[in-house]
Amino acid sequence: MLIDMYKTQRYYHHKDFRKPSHFHADKSVVTEGKKRGAREIKIVRRVLDVNDAMAQQNREMFAEKGVFVVNVMSSPGSGKTAILVKTLSHITLKIRCAVIVGDICTSNDADRLAGFGAPVVQINTDAFGGDCHLAAHVIKTAVNNFNLDEIDLLIIENLGNLVCPAEFDMGENLRIVVLSVTEGEDKSLKYPLMFRVCDAALLNKIDLLPYLDYDRKTAVRNILQVNPGMPVFEISAKTEEGFNSWIEWLMQKIHK
């Protein structure tokens, strides 16, 4: 019974990650207790199934409204906001965008992202060290700030963290992980789940390569070890080197 259940849970694999879980708790099954007076009650439920179910509701809502949703994740300081600023400046004339940006505190990122013709909502998880990720219920509330009928692309800038956000589906269509050449070449090996669940990687700050001992080939090889076939775009948010192929790829995904 249990084995069959796991076989149905193919959404663990990143390509199938977005499929809903057809997975129901059977609270009524009571088996023999393990010790005197105790009885074991089978539950067999994903601990995060409340989040998964809400993510699925979000996904259906976005599909109905024709909104394509991208979740951008990275470690702190890899350049997510700078990339989004430049990305918005390339695409807001072509499609109608909106941004949800998550941080533990400050609205600095929202301030940087404002002024590109895309509405921006800042989420602060807690002023003094709150949640380390955005979750489905947060997105569900945040989208109330937008008129989804007037949006084609919703970009969610997650909190800087390569661990927890990988675990929380929000109903997005596409996941992007950002890393930069000022970090180690082995980021993907240290945070394999993040690189497994994402659809593409952006290797940022390549304008700094002449000043660093960073081996970009090793970095790309390490990413492909964790997620063979993953598109890796080597870019600089400062000089916009590599942006054409990244934007072209993104637009293809949106129009698919």
Added chain:
Amino acid sequence: MHEMGIAMQIVEIAIASIPADLVNARIDRVNLKVGKLAAVVPESLRFCFQIAAQDTPLCDAALHIEEIPVVARCNHCNVEWTISEPVFRCRQCNGGSVEVISGRELDIISIEVVDEDTTDAD
């Protein structure tokens, strides 16, 4: 890093799973499966669980965590193997189309309940 939120979810699910006929139930043990690829540190989860379980029927409950290895299967040659390093290429054909068939679990499997009234009656 989000173990507290997970611990609170576990407490919530466990309490909701106590059968209605047990009026004075105490949860003795919670059985979990946690995959090695899940973003959860078992020690950290245990610590958070102790706090989240305070003043609930789980206050004395032990958290039993079965760690599940990462098992992958090649979509080309169907070979299955346990992954111990973060390399998701088929060890037989070197193909990159690899499915993770276990290792992402974060599942509450069962609870073990003691009904104080029933125990007294025994």
